[in-house]
Amino acid sequence: MSGTLDPSAPQRSYLWQDGTLRSWLLTRDHKRIALLYLGSITAFFALGSVGAALVRLQLLEPTGTILSDATYNRMFTMHGVVMVWLFLVPSIPVTLGNFLVPLMLGARDLAFPRLNLLSWYLFVASGLLVVYGLFRGGLETGWTFYTPLSSEYTEGRVLPVVLGVFLNGFSSIATGVNFIVSIHQLRAPGMGWYRLPLMLWALYATSVIFVLATPVLGITLLLLAFEHLFRVGVFDPSLGGDPLLFQQLFWFYSHPAVYIMILPGMGVVSEIVSTFCHKPVFGYRFVAWSSVSIAAIGFVVWGHHMFVAGTSLYSAIVFSMFSFFVSVPSAIKVFNWLGTMHGGSIRLDAPMLYAMGFIGLFTVGGLTGLFLASLAADVHLTQTYFVVAHFHYIMVGGMVSAYFGGLHYWWPKITGRMYPETWGRLAAGLIFFGFNLTFLPQFILGFEGMPRRYATYPAQFQVLNVLSSAGAGILAVAYALPLVYFTWSLFRGARAPDNPWRATGLEWRTASPPPVENFAETPVVTTYAYDYAELDGRAGPPGTAVGGPHV
Amino acid sequence: MTWLPEASAHATRIDLLLAGLVLISLAVLGLVFGLMLLNILRFRAGRTTAIARAVAAHKSWRFEIVWTAATLAIFFGLFLWATQLYVVGFRPPAGAIQIYVTGKQWMWKVQYPGGQREINALHVPAGRPVQLLLTSEDVIHDFSIPVLRIKHDVLPGRYQSLWFTADRTGSFRFYCTQFCGLAHSRMTGTLTILSATDYAGWLNSTPASGSLAATGEALFIRSGCSGCHASSRYAPDAADTSRAPSMVGLYGSRVVLADGRAVMADAAFLHDSIVDAPRRQDASFTTEMPSFRGVLSEDELAALVAYLQTLSPTLPPSAGN
Numbered sequence: 083m084s085g086t087l088d089p090s091a092p093q094r095s096y097l098w099q100d101g102t103l104r105s106w107l108l109t110r111d112h113k114r115i116a117l118l119y120l121g122s123i124t125a126f127f128a129l130g131s132v133g134a135a136l137v138r139l140q141l142l143e144p145t146g147t148i149l150s151d152a153t154y155n156r157m158f159t160m161h162g163v164v165m166v167w168l169f170l171v172p173s174i175p176v177t178l179g180n181f182l183v184p185l186m187l188g189a190r191d192l193a194f195p196r197l198n199l200l201s202w203y204l205f206v207a208s209g210l211l212v213v214y215g216l217f218r219g220g221l222e223t224g225w226t227f228y229t230p231l232s233s234e235y236t237e238g239r240v241l242p243v244v245l246g247v248f249l250n251g252f253s254s255i256a257t258g259v260n261f262i263v264s265i266h267q268l269r270a271p272g273m274g275w276y277r278l279p280l281m282l283w284a285l286y287a288t289s290v291i292f293v294l295a296t297p298v299l300g301i302t303l304l305l306l307a308f309e310h311l312f313r314v315g316v317f318d319p320s321l322g323g324d325p326l327l328f329q330q331l332f333w334f335y336s337h338p339a340v341y342i343m344i345l346p347g348m349g350v351v352s353e354i355v356s357t358f359c360h361k362p363v364f365g366y367r368f369v370a371w372s373s374v375s376i377a378a379i380g381f382v383v384w385g386h387h388m389f390v391a392g393t394s395l396y397s398a399i400v401f402s403m404f405s406f407f408v409s410v411p412s413a414i415k416v417f418n419w420l421g422t423m424h425g426g427s428i429r430l431d432a433p434m435l436y437a438m439g440f441i442g443l444f445t446v447g448g449l450t451g452l453f454l455a456s457l458a459a460d461v462h463l464t465q466t467y468f469v470v471a472h473f474h475y476i477m478v479g480g481m482v483s484a485y486f487g488g489l490h491y492w493w494p495k496i497t498g499r500m501y502p503e504t505w506g507r508l509a510a511g512l513i514f515f516g517f518n519l520t521f522l523p524q525f526i527l528g529f530e531g532m533p534r535r536y537a538t539y540p541a542q543f544q545v546l547n548v549l550s551s552a553g554a555g556i557l558a559v560a561y562a563l564p565l566v567y568f569t570w571s572l573f574r575g576a577r578a579p580d581n582p583w584r585a586t587g588l589e590w591r592t593a594s595p596p597p598v599e600n601f602a603e604t605p606v607v608t609t610y611a612y613d614y615a616e617l618d619g620r621a622g623p624p625g626t627a628v629g630g631p632h633v
Numbered sequence: 634m635t636w637l638p639e640a641s642a643h644a645t646r647i648d649l650l651l652a653g654l655v656l657i658s659l660a661v662l663g664l665v666f667g668l669m670l671l672n673i674l675r676f677r678a679g680r681t682t683a684i685a686r687a688v689a690a691h692k693s694w695r696f697e698i699v700w701t702a703a704t705l706a707i708f709f710g711l712f713l714w715a716t717q718l719y720v721v722g723f724r725p726p727a728g729a730i731q732i733y734v735t736g737k738q739w740m741w742k743v744q745y746p747g748g749q750r751e752i753n754a755l756h757v758p759a760g761r762p763v764q765l766l767l768t769s770e771d772v773i774h775d776f777s778i779p780v781l782r783i784k785h786d787v788l789p790g791r792y793q794s795l796w797f798t799a800d801r802t803g804s805f806r807f808y809c810t811q812f813c814g815l816a817h818s819r820m821t822g823t824l825t826i827l828s829a830t831d832y833a834g835w836l837n838s839t840p841a842s843g844s845l846a847a848t849g850e851a852l853f854i855r856s857g858c859s860g861c862h863a864s865s866r867y868a869p870d871a872a873d874t875s876r877a878p879s880m881v882g883l884y885g886s887r888v889v890l891a892d893g894r895a896v897m898a899d900a901a902f903l904h905d906s907i908v909d910a911p912r913r914q915d916a917s918f919t920t921e922m923p924s925f926r927g928v929l930s931e932d933e934l935a936a937l938v939a940y941l942q943t944l945s946p947t948l949p950p951s952a953g954n
Contacts, residue, residue, distance in 0.1 A: 224812050231772040319790035368697050391786045395723045406708040413704045423672035445665050449658040456715030462782040465810040530637045531779025533810040536818035
């Protein structure tokens with residue numbers, strides 16, 4: 083950012099412009115901030131995975147001889163808190179989103195570069211507070227902090243964790259505001275809303291949720307801290323509060339947050355499917371508006387977390403109906419991706435394997451979501467391993483697959499190096515296999531009645547638990563693979579061309595890795611997104627062109 | 634591992650719903666994975682020539698409308714099916730045996746109308762409706778009986794209701810399924826479903842210190858309730874409501890609260906009113922009822938609620954003794 087644009091000077095990539103630590107820590111370049119985020123969330127992903135590994139280790143054996151009950155409870159809490167707020171919620175928006183939003187828009191940077199840097203510092207501070215709370219004293223409430231367990235009965239360190247999550251919210255809001263303003267204001271000349279890549283529609287919808295839902299979480303957590311510190315009755319019935327109020331407020335944020343955790347993944351998959359089929363996305367406008375409608379309807383389904391909590395019959399019925407509605411736009415996306423593949427020219431490189439993994443696993447997650455939206459079925463299945471399996475299919479099978487797919491897809495652009503393709507495909511296959519082995523048995527466990535968050539369990543559930551833990555072992559290896567070969571490719575990978583996948587999108591029209599100022603001159607957009615005809619240099623008359631847009 | 638048994642007609646109906654959901658899911662998954670596979674086989678790069686995409690663009694809207702409408706129709710059918718099975722949970726039959734279940738870190742206390750008590754065990758007869766009145770002494774728990782396909786959260790300071798009619802004898806597990814702290818996974822117990830005669834025998838052979846209603850009657854005097862509330866036996870006039878509402882005929886009646894809501898005075902209403910007296914519409918009592926939160930234990934509240942129910946003789950007695 084410090085360099086001024088001088089067309090005569092040879093452009094240097096953002097990576098090596100200035101190699102000092104100071105230049106990285108004080109950078110306002112969205113690409114470098116994306117890498118700072120990438121480093122931090124990778125560390126948190128590793129930490130959360132250790133929690134998951136210990137949980138799966140403990141459940142190999144029904145009587146709980148490996149960890150004490152207290153340690154087990156702390157480990158699943160750590161896993162949940164770290165994975166939700168320090169990995170899944172930020173994941174794609176702050177890494178790929180930060181890197182790509184200006185590039186896809188044809189802009190030099192985000193609208194507020196300093197705010198962007200501030201959001202990273204807030205994120206790191208929140209992460210440190212959470213980790214401090216989790217390891218100096220520990221916390222055993224689960225990531226949901228239900229009262230009065232969290233306010234009155236816990237011996238854990240609620241306050242630092244809750245304050246950490248509170249701070250984390252500001253980081254989310256800053257990113258959301260930055261994206262919204264950037265997408266409104268910084269589009270390249272000629273780039274109308276219906277010429278935006280679908281990734282940007284998805285990130286825009288995500289940002290709206292960031293800005294509208296996160297404050298409610300902040301208020302809720304402040305009230306919780308207030309009750310904890312000053313014993314003011316808000317949620318605790320023995321102080322005159324209402325324990326269900328906490329759940330209402332918590333899920334008012336946390337259900338939209340589920341869509342924060344999946345919408346960006348859908349955006350990535352739309353990009354990848356189109357590129358590797360070399361064909362425009364089928365039903366562009368439907369896919370675009372389905373992101374917006376998911377974000378909108380997502381705000382009125384939170385009550386489906388409370389069908390057995392003691393809310394009224396009428397609220398349950400209304401929330402059940404909206405929960406069915408919210409899955410319609412998701413179904414539309416899946417059908418449109420399949421329609422995109424039809425008649426395309428499909429290449430099965432690693433990003434496409436991840437994207438297809440996403441489509442399959444997300445569909446399983448969505449369909450099992452219908453089980454839980456169905457009132458009477460939810461009564462039997464909720465709070466069992468069925469729910470655990472369901473949301474891992476969305477969060478891990480869906481979002482983490484999309485995140486890995488996106489990392490592989492844009493890795494050449496980010497680093498200027500190709501990753502080893504064979505290893506990439508191997509890891510994608512292994513993740514798909516390991517994931518299913520881990521979580522398919524949990525659907526059956528849930529139906530059989532095994533409650534979640536149990537440190538010990540009846541012996542009849544052992545076989546399925548051992549299968550699940552074995553899958554987790556495979557998954558651990560599969561997740562470690564990309565870490566190894568990505569690091570290798572940083573130094574030894576083949577040099578990446580500017581557009582290795584023959585993709586549309588402005589980010590592929592600049593160097594790999596991009597120069598500090600992104601584009602030597604501001605690009606002008608003359609066609610729809612995904613116009614492969616123009617890319618292939620076979621442009622015909624507009625409107626009848628081969629590769630023209632699907633509306 | 635054996636398949637989870639169905640111990641009630643409701644459980645069978647839930648399994649039918651689940652089977653329906655599984656079939657729909659498998660059909661959709663077959664479609665999605667099948668189309669992906671077909672697309673890969675037919676349209677691999679270099680294997681095909683591009684089809685006329687202008688035609689596909691033209692068809693796009695029709696496809697979108699068809700699959701959106703189909704999805705909505707299927708979802709709406711599922712919604713109706715599942716909702717109708719959920720609504721019954723809110724309508725316990727009038728003659729159900731009422732059993733009081735109190736969750737406490739980390740055990741379940743069970744009290745029967747006849748005064749019998751158990752810890753982490755629940756005995757019920759087959760063929761008769763049973764209503765569990767659930768409450769907690771500390772955090773939120775959840776009472777889950779997988780063989781009956783039902784569960785409900787158990788909240789501190791208020792009553793929740795769960796009812797069922799078991800139709801198969803045997804011993805099955807119940808669980809706490811709302812995370813409640815350190816020993817959450819040890820808060821389980823055994824549900825024993827007995828035939829009607831075995832149940833009567835079990836009640837007789839289990840020691841009890843007076844029926845729940847009798848204990849409640851004693852508490853009604855000892856705690857000072859009878860000082861204000863008429864109960865026909867301990868106050869001179871059942872119609873005397875100058876200090877407080879009469880308890881005679883209260884259970885099962887409709888009460889209009891200060892905000893205009895009319896509520897049914899069921900067991901939950903009685904319990905919650907003792908803990909926190911509600912304001913009634915047009916109430917002009919000379920005294921204000923104190924809160925009994927922390928004064929009476931949940932065991933005592935259960936006894937009081939059982940006693941107050943006996944003051945509505947027109948209703949079918951819900952006692953199981």
